[in-house]
Amino acid sequence: MIISACLAGASCAYDGGHRRHAEILRILEDHPVLPLCPEQLGGMPTPRDPAEISGGDGSDVLAKRARVITSSGGDVTGNFVRGARETTALARQFGCASAILKPHSPACSPEGIYDGTFSGCIVGGCGVAARALNEVVRVILTPDQLLQCPTDQRIDGSERG
Numbered sequence: 001m002i003i004s005a006c007l008a009g010a011s012c013a014y015d016g017g018h019r020r021h022a023e024i025l026r027i028l029e030d031h032p033v034l035p036l037c038p039e040q041l042g043g044m045p046t047p048r049d050p051a052e053i054s055g056g057d058g059s060d061v062l063a064k065r066a067r068v069i070t071s072s073g074g075d076v077t078g079n080f081v082r083g084a085r086e087t088t089a090l091a092r093q094f095g096c097a098s099a100i101l102k103p104h105s106p107a108c109s110p111e112g113i114y115d116g117t118f119s120g121c122i123v124g125g126c127g128v129a130a131r132a133l134n135e136v137v138r139v140i141l142t143p144d145q146l147l148q149c150p151t152d153q154r155i156d157g158s159e160r161g
Helices: 022-028 058-062 077-093 128-133 143-148
Strands: 002-004 034-036 051-054 067-070 098-100 139-141
Touching: 002 077, 022 143, 034 077, 051 058, 058 077, 058 128, 067 077, 077 128, 139 143
Parallel strands: 002 034, 002 098, 098 139
Antiparallel strands: 051 067
16 A cells, blocks of 8 residues: 555655654554655655646646646646656555545645645645556545545555555
């Protein structure tokens, strides 16, 4: 199972912090997990300027119809695409069947991203790596979605990585 590295406690969020989710880590403690940060895998530093998808969502970025732009106006689309490819390659390599990903992230969010205006508004859509992972893993959830699952259905027992 893949988990967003920031949720696992790695200090890889854009602001240099983490988004450690103790309850999710407790649930996953007896299961193999692969913490990944698509933004770092794409070559971005930590800390870094906040970024949002402009003109669509992760599907649109991968189809070259939208861009990922930083709050200072930099275009980091290439980094996000590279990070999505690396994340997907690692999911394949380790046989990951599921992922727990950070909500609202332009890389990780499986549903609901910031609207590209840096105003804090959330719109429908997914992050770039989350969209790419849809081709590889069977289940992608946010921490809240995992917590809403019945206890006996939270973890896919076929997980190999």
